Amino acid sequence: MASLFENTLKRVWEAAKHLDLNPTVLEKLKLALEMTHARLSIRMDDGSIKSFPAWRCRYDDSRGPTKGGIRFHHQVTVDEVEALALMMTIKCALMDLPLGGAKGGVKVDPRGLSNTELERLARAFIRALAHVIGPDRDIPAPDVGTNETTMAWMTDEYSTIVGKKTPEVITGKPVALGGSLGRDDATARGAYYIMRYKADAPGLKHGAQVVAIQGFGNAGQHIAKLLAADGCRIVAVSDSKGAVYAPAGLNIGELLAAKLDGGSVTSMAGSPGVTLISGDALLAVECEILVLAALENMVHKGNAGSIKAGVIVELANGPITPEADEILEAMNIVILPHILANAGGVTVSFYELVQNRQGEQWTLDEVHARLKTTMEKQADAVWAHAQDKNITLRTAAYLLRSRGLPQLWRRFLRTEVRPPALHLQRHPAQR
Numbered sequence: 469m470a471s472l473f474e475n476t477l478k479r480v481w482e483a484a485k486h487l488d489l490n491p492t493v494l495e496k497l498k499l500a501l502e503m504t505h506a507r508l509s510i511r512m513d514d515g516s517i518k519s520f521p522a523w524r525c526r527y528d529d530s531r532g533p534t535k536g537g538i539r540f541h542h543q544v545t546v547d548e549v550e551a552l553a554l555m556m557t558i559k560c561a562l563m564d565l566p567l568g569g570a571k572g573g574v575k576v577d578p579r580g581l582s583n584t585e586l587e588r589l590a591r592a593f594i595r596a597l598a599h600v601i602g603p604d605r606d607i608p609a610p611d612v613g614t615n616e617t618t619m620a621w622m623t624d625e626y627s628t629i630v631g632k633k634t635p636e637v638i639t640g641k642p643v644a645l646g647g648s649l650g651r652d653d654a655t656a657r658g659a660y661y662i663m664r665y666k667a668d669a670p671g672l673k674h675g676a677q678v679v680a681i682q683g684f685g686n687a688g689q690h691i692a693k694l695l696a697a698d699g700c701r702i703v704a705v706s707d708s709k710g711a712v713y714a715p716a717g718l719n720i721g722e723l724l725a726a727k728l729d730g731g732s733v734t735s736m737a738g739s740p741g742v743t744l745i746s747g748d749a750l751l752a753v754e755c756e757i758l759v760l761a762a763l764e765n766m767v768h769k770g771n772a773g774s775i776k777a778g779v780i781v782e783l784a785n786g787p788i789t790p791e792a793d794e795i796l797e798a799m800n801i802v803i804l805p806h807i808l809a810n811a812g813g814v815t816v817s818f819y820e821l822v823q824n825r826q827g828e829q830w831t832l833d834e835v836h837a838r839l840k841t842t843m844e845k846q847a848d849a850v851w852a853h854a855q856d857k858n859i860t861l862r863t864a865a866y867l868l869r870s871r872g873l874p875q876l877w878r879r880f881l882r883t884e885v886r887p888p889a890l891h892l893q894r895h896p897a898q899r
């Protein structure tokens with residue numbers, strides 16, 4: 469099977485076929501700007517020392533400082549980090565944010581570490597990579613296996629190293645430490661706004677209510693809450709331990725309680741009307757909307773054909789392989805591509821950055837209103853482009869990115885030198 473990075477590049481290439489692009493632009497996009505490898509050695513609670521491999525990839529900084537989450541997961545690889553950094557580059561461009569793309573990863577199972585060990589690991593990551601990150605250079609955020617507490621430790625460590633409070637070096641912080649209101653559910657909320665705004669678009673099945681959700685972490689839990697509050701019936705949910713299915717609808721409050729303290733949704737099995745099913749069986753349940761909110765490559769050519777939903781919402785990054793994409797397209801399934809559908813997270817991260825720089829705290833209503841406007845505007849652009857060129861929403865989303873690129877690249881290609889040190893440009897919305 470092709471690697472995630474190869475699959476991601478393939479999509480960029482596919483989209484580029486619809487544009488008259490200078491081949492040098494694509495040549496440059498083949499490689500990350502910078503990949504830093506580090507070894508994080510920390511003292512465990514029993515006094516022993518353990519080492520964990522870590523990476524930070526800054527893929528492209530043409531638009532501004534690079535931005536991307538840090539993942540703690542036992543299967544993280546350098547390939548995955550590079551692919552996710554490329555996806556972030558495209559996502560930031562699609563959302564017209566003055567940011568480039570990056571990603572970080574530590575190969576560790578965070579569930580096997582105590583809280584104090586996790587704190588030492590988070591701080592070790594920053595000590596090892598403080599020379600790479602910085603408010604004008606590279607700004608991390610949470611991802612799979614990390615959360616606002618991890619970001620608080622990391623911000624504190626960076627501030628200690630540089631000798632001054634620097635909240636703007638990281639987003640996704642707790643609100644009390646400079647985080648933005650509305651960042652916690654921003655990823656899911658961004659997708660939710662698009663789903664509602666585009667409910668009447670061809671293929672989106674206005675009034676669709678029956679939903680299955682793969683992955684029940686930050687993104688999955690918040691989309692479940694938003695859709696259930698909107699009257700949807702969530703019939704199946706999964707996490708890394710398995711899936712539960714209830715044709716009459718699952719109780720979201722009970723599912724959330726089951727996830728507390730490292731629990732699993734599978735503990736709901738046996739409750740009235742709830743049965744345990746396999747992760748792959750979740751894909752095949754009768755539903756109208758399938759939300760993918762777990763990890764990449766979860767839908768592949770081996771299981772794509774079993775999907776019954778008419779609409780797939782990609783909250784996870786790269787959850788569908790290109791081969792599966794072709795199968796789903798032939799089945800006329802509409803896919804809300806991840807670089808648009810989950811971009812609410814980085815968009816509110818950008819709002820957090822702006823608030824930190826301006827010393828402001830926006831109200832929740834203000835954050836929601838800005839996010840809604842941005843998601844709807846970008847969704848309109850993607851839909852219009854798809855219709856205009858008769859291409860999928862995914863290809864249209866990748867293409868929109870390319871529109872602004874040639875000028876940027878032309879500027880750099882003329883001199884063939886890296887652009888000078890970049891400072892955060894003011895976003896048009898701030899002017």
Ligand code: NAD
Nearest residue numbers: 612613655683684685686687707708762783784785810813
């Ligand atoms: P998370 O760690 O909070 O949750 C991940 C969930 O996926 C967990 O419930 C886990 O049990 C589940 N999972 C893992 N393996 C699985 C499997 N084989 N089958 C079913 N479920 C499985 O992570 P998250 O922050 O919710 O991120 C989920 C996805 O969304 C990732 O691809 C991430 O990159 C993407 N994303 C997240 C954000 C954000 O703001 N959190 C923003 C953009 C994109």
